[in-house]
Amino acid sequence: MKNIDTFDFTNKKVLIRVDFNVPLNDKFEITDDTRIRAAIPTIKKVLSSGGAVILISHLGRPKDGPEQKFSLQHLVPELSKQIGVDVQFADDCIGEQAIEKAGSLKSGEVLLLENLRFYKEETKGDEAFAQKLSKLADVYMNDAFGTAHRAHASTAIIAKFFPENKMFGYVMNNELININKVIKEGKKPITAILGGAKVSGKIEIINNLIDKVDNIIIGGGMMFTFIKALGGDIGNSLVEDDLLDTAKAAMEKAEENNVCFHIPTDAVIADKFDNDANIKFCNSHEIPDGWMGLDIGPETGQAFKDLIGASETILWNGPMGVFEMPNFAQGTIEVAHAIADATKNGAFSLIGGGDSVAAINKFNLQDEVSYVSTGGGAMLEFIEGKVLPGVAAIEE
Ligand code: AMP
Numbered sequence: 001m002k003n004i005d006t007f008d009f010t011n012k013k014v015l016i017r018v019d020f021n022v023p024l025n026d027k028f029e030i031t032d033d034t035r036i037r038a039a040i041p042t043i044k045k046v047l048s049s050g051g052a053v054i055l056i057s058h059l060g061r062p063k064d065g066p067e068q069k070f071s072l073q074h075l076v077p078e079l080s081k082q083i084g085v086d087v088q089f090a091d092d093c094i095g096e097q098a099i100e101k102a103g104s105l106k107s108g109e110v111l112l113l114e115n116l117r118f119y120k121e122e123t124k125g126d127e128a129f130a131q132k133l134s135k136l137a138d139v140y141m142n143d144a145f146g147t148a149h150r151a152h153a154s155t156a157i158i159a160k161f162f163p164e165n166k167m168f169g170y171v172m173n174n175e176l177i178n179i180n181k182v183i184k185e186g187k188k189p190i191t192a193i194l195g196g197a198k199v200s201g202k203i204e205i206i207n208n209l210i211d212k213v214d215n216i217i218i219g220g221g222m223m224f225t226f227i228k229a230l231g232g233d234i235g236n237s238l239v240e241d242d243l244l245d246t247a248k249a250a251m252e253k254a255e256e257n258n259v260c261f262h263i264p265t266d267a268v269i270a271d272k273f274d275n276d277a278n279i280k281f282c283n284s285h286e287i288p289d290g291w292m293g294l295d296i297g298p299e300t301g302q303a304f305k306d307l308i309g310a311s312e313t314i315l316w317n318g319p320m321g322v323f324e325m326p327n328f329a330q331g332t333i334e335v336a337h338a339i340a341d342a343t344k345n346g347a348f349s350l351i352g353g354g355d356s357v358a359a360i361n362k363f364n365l366q367d368e369v370s371y372v373s374t375g376g377g378a379m380l381e382f383i384e385g386k387v388l389p390g391v392a393a394i395e396e
Contacts, residue, residue: 001166001167001168001394001395002139002164002165002166002167003167004042004045004046004141004167004168004169004170004173005045007049007139007165007167008049008050009046009049009050009051009139010049010050010051010107011050011051011107012050012051012052012137012138012139012165013051013052013054013102013105013136013137013138013139014046014051014052014053014054014137014138014139014140014141015054015056015133015134015136015137015139015140015141015158016039016042016043016046016053016054016055016056016141016142016143016169017056017057017140017141017142017143017144017147017154017155017158018035018039018042018055018056018057018143018144018169018171019035019038019039019057019058019143019144019145019146019147019171019374020035020036020039020055020057020058020059020072020075021035021057021058021059021060021146022034022035022036022059022075024069024074028069028074029074030074030075030078033078033082034374035146035374036075036078036079036082037082038171038374039055039143039169039171040082040083041170042141042143042169042170042171043055043083043110044083045170046141047083047085047107047108047110050107050108051107051139052105052106052107052108052109052110052111053109053110053111054102054105054110054111054113054136054137055079055087055110055111055112055113056093056113056116056133056154057072057115057116057144058115058116058117058122058147058154059071059072059075059115059117060115060117061117062115062117062118065118066114066115066118067118070115070117070118071091071114071115072089072112072113072114072115073089073091073114075112076089076112079110079112083110085108085109085110087110087111087112088101088105088109088110088111088112089111089112089113089114090102090111090112090113090114091114092113092114092118093113093114093115093116093118093119093133094119094129094132094133098113098136099135099136102136102137113136116133116152116153116154121153122152122153122154123150123152123153124153125151125152125153125156125157126153126157127153127157129153130153130154130157130158130160130161131158131161133153133154133158134158134161134162138165139162139165139166139167140158140159140161140162140165140166140167141166141167141168141169142155142159142166142167142168142169142172142390142393142394143168143169143170143171143172144171144172144390145171145172145175145176145373145374145375145378145379145390146374146375146376146377146378147378147390148172148375148378148382148388148389148390148391149377149378149381149382149386149388149389149390150389150390151389151390155389155390155393156389156390156392156393157393158393159393159394160393166393166394167394168394171374172390172391172394174371175373175374175375175378175379176382176391178350178370178371178373179350179352179373179375179379179382179383181313181348181350181370181371182313182315182348182350182383183209183212183315183382183383186212186213186312186313186348187312187313187348188214188312188313189214189215189310189311189312189313190212190213190214190215190311190312190313190314190315191213191214191215191216191217191307191308191311191313191314191315192205192209192213192215192216192217192314192315192316192317193217193219193304193308193314193315193316193317193318193335193339194206194216194217194218194219194220194222194317194318195218195219195220195222195223195317195318195319195320195321195332195356196220196221196222196317196318196319196353196355197220197221197222197238197318198221198222198238198240199222199225199226199240199243199246199247200240200243201380202222202317202318203243203246203247203250204384204385205317205380205383205384206250207250207253208383208384208385209315209383210250210253210254210257210259211257211259213259213315214259214260214311215259215260215262215307215311216254216259216260216261216262217262217304217307217308218261218262218263218264219264219296219300219304219318219319219320219321219331219335220318220319220320220321221237221238221293221322222238222240222318223263223264223267223284223293223296224237224238224239224293225238225239225240225241225243225244225247226247226251226261226263227263227264227284227285228241228244229244229245229247229248229251230248230251230263230285231285232284232285232286232287233285233286233287233288234284234287234293235269235287235288235289235290235291235292235293236287236289236290236291236292237267237269237287237292237293238292262303262304262307263284264284264296264297264300265283265284265285265297265299265300265303266281266282266283266284266296266297266298266299266300267281267282267283267284267287267293267294267295267296267297267300268280268281268293268294268295268296268297268321268327268328268330268331269281269282269287269288269291269292269293269294270291270292270294270327270328271290271291271292272292273292273294273322274325275325275326275327275328276327277327279327281297281298282297284296284297284300294321294322294325294327294328295320295321295322295327295328295329295330295331295332296320296321296331297331298330300331301320301330301331301334301335304320304331304334304335304338305334305335305338308335308338308339308341308342309338309341309342309345311342311347312346312347312348313347313348313349314339314342314343314347314348314349314350315349315350315352315383316335316336316339316349316350316351316352316356317351317352317353317356317380317383318353318355318356319331319332319355319356319359320332320334320335323355323359323362332359333363336359336360336363336365337363337365339351339365339369340365340368340369343368343369343370344368347370348370348371349369349370349371350369350370350371350372350373351369351371351372351373352372352373352375352376352379352380352383353373353376353379353380357372357373360372378390
């Protein structure tokens, strides 16, 4: 594998797999350009080093061939503005037009190809489709961390057609470096904060982190499966009864590894799943029937704040409560602020996964933590210890 910073791009055509899966409104205007902004340094690096750029991406989930609402053409004006170059467009990612436009592309120019997922071959990881794409360029660069956990034609299969000239872009590099700062090189004490609705989505992460971290903090709806496994009364709180043994086994494994498992001691409880429900605080192991826990309580919030404040490395995935409702957002707000404060005092903090990223943005703390992963599912699979096909294809 090659390095974007040292590679000589002079007169090379570089096929960059980006993640331009951006939200569009009814008028096909971009409502959040985070993913476009993220890709700009990689594109500019290739252009300023004498190369030409061919961008490939997916957008949305087209079902059966081309659909106007999923056309990447909608991105051309914004992309041209952000790169500072008039971006050319081919309305098919393979075929005559793509070959012609890629063929006549000169150094310093940029060509965007139409949505890869207009071909079902893309998600199927079809080798012949990947080969057609590969013929358009001299170099392959993967900068789409968000799809790195998929073995799609453009994210993994294509790499074999560039045995010498393949590399990561800056988005990929940054994601891998920052996640490894926690799971491989984390300074101790390391604290993982895991919340969200369900144990089922998080159990593999918990199990993989047990021999890597010092503290595991549990919050969110999934805490009640752990509390029930410990013999507590959880009233009508969210629970996964089929995972009680799994939860118990994770706690036992943590104890064997000298990892402290922190389960909330108190909770905010409500008589219905509604911001306007009747609300009380109570011991999280003694929730009466007819009531459900929708946030961690104040005693737990304080204990978690102290733990976070004493940590050198922090990983956060998943809210502590139903943070979308103001009456059950306090625990998540306190944890987010504690992470920002710890970061100010020198800790490294990584935030990842849809809802914790939404929470950190909602509280406007995104610039006060060390790194916010854009990866979602890819980041979670990486933390679970899985090999990501998009990463392996470049590294092997
Ligand atoms: P996840 O996608 O698994 O990270 O879960 C995020 C969702 O979990 C958010 O929409 C929260 O509202 C929800 N959540 C957090 N705490 C609770 C709780 N105590 N009961 C029910 N849902 C919860």
